[in-house]
Amino acid sequence: MPDKVIQVDLAGDVPAYQQIVNVLRTQFVAGAFQPGDQLPTVRQLAMDLGVHHNTVAEAYRLLAQEGWLDLRRGRGATIIARPNPPPSPEAESQFARRLDELTAKALAEGVEPATLAKQLDSLAGKLRGGGGR
Amino acid sequence: MPDKVIQVDLAGDVPAYQQIVNVLRTQFVAGAFQPGDQLPTVRQLAMDLGVHHNTVAEAYRLLAQEGWLDLRRGRGATIIARPNPPPSPEAESQFARRLDELTAKALAEGVEPATLAKQLDSLAGKLRGGGGR
Numbered sequence: 001m002p003d004k005v006i007q008v009d010l011a012g013d014v015p016a017y018q019q020i021v022n023v024l025r026t027q028f029v030a031g032a033f034q035p036g037d038q039l040p041t042v043r044q045l046a047m048d049l050g051v052h053h054n055t056v057a058e059a060y061r062l063l064a065q066e067g068w069l070d071l072r073r074g075r076g077a078t079i080i081a082r083p084n085p086p087p088s089p090e091a092e093s094q095f096a097r098r099l100d101e102l103t104a105k106a107l108a109e110g111v112e113p114a115t116l117a118k119q120l121d122s123l124a125g126k127l128r129g130g131g132g133r
Numbered sequence: 134m135p136d137k138v139i140q141v142d143l144a145g146d147v148p149a150y151q152q153i154v155n156v157l158r159t160q161f162v163a164g165a166f167q168p169g170d171q172l173p174t175v176r177q178l179a180m181d182l183g184v185h186h187n188t189v190a191e192a193y194r195l196l197a198q199e200g201w202l203d204l205r206r207g208r209g210a211t212i213i214a215r216p217n218p219p220p221s222p223e224a225e226s227q228f229a230r231r232l233d234e235l236t237a238k239a240l241a242e243g244v245e246p247a248t249l250a251k252q253l254d255s256l257a258g259k260l261r262g263g264g265g266r
Contacts, residue, residue, distance in 0.1 A: 022237075026233055028241070087243045091243060095239040100256075101156070101159050104158050106224055111220070116228065117256075119229055119232065123232060123250075123253055124250040124251075124254050124257070127250040
């Protein structure tokens with residue numbers, strides 16, 4: 001079962017709502033939840049993370065917009081079955097650009113090129129094995 | 134010679150100053166500039182990108198903090214020689230986490246796992262060939 005822990009770094013350069021979106025989306029893609037599963041309520045997750053409840057509400061709203069969640073009033077946030085999206089050349093080129101940026105940042109912060117290459121290999125292997133979806 | 138084009142996506146989910154930092158850092162790491170080279174002035178780059186000059190000034194300030202730029206008043210932004218930073222386990226685990234998030238986002242947006250794996254392979258090859266630094 002994939003990890004379901006959410007942590008936010010309030011001092012980081014990624015806004016807290018975006019961090020919550022990123023972590024949850026990664027868990028959804030990894031299959032950590034089934035359609036019908038409930039997420040914690042906005043109030044509960046906000047308390048757990050120590051953030052304003054608007055921050056969690058905004059994250060849930062964005063995830064609902066992406067097709068992952070049903071947010072019917074009074075029912076909390078329910079995972080829904082999301083159809084596979086059509087192929088997107090924009091998403092592909094955005095991935096390439098952000099990957100370059102992420103790698104440059106890690107190199108600038110002193111991570112060895114060989115270490116990064118090993119992580120990239122390992123992820124590529126997982127994607128080929130079908131573990132990435 | 135690596136690419137020196139900067140573009141910002143004002144509608145994107147990454148703040149404009151952060152996009153400028155990311156693009157310039159990636160160019161610095163790729164060796165697009167030599168110590169002593171000048172960046173465009175804050176005013177000039179802000180005009181070119183159609184952003185407020187505070188946005189560019191903030192990006193330059195962060196890059197100076199990272200050791201890439203000298204911002205002496207009246208001299209503009211000058212590239213300086215930056216010593217290699219010490220290895221950072223935090224940077225390594227942050228890379229791993231962000232890489233997972235980036236990959237999940239691309240999968241969620243319809244990019245094929247095999248396409249992502251190919252991009253990861255190609256980058257890993259460049260890093261091993263010494264082209265990444």
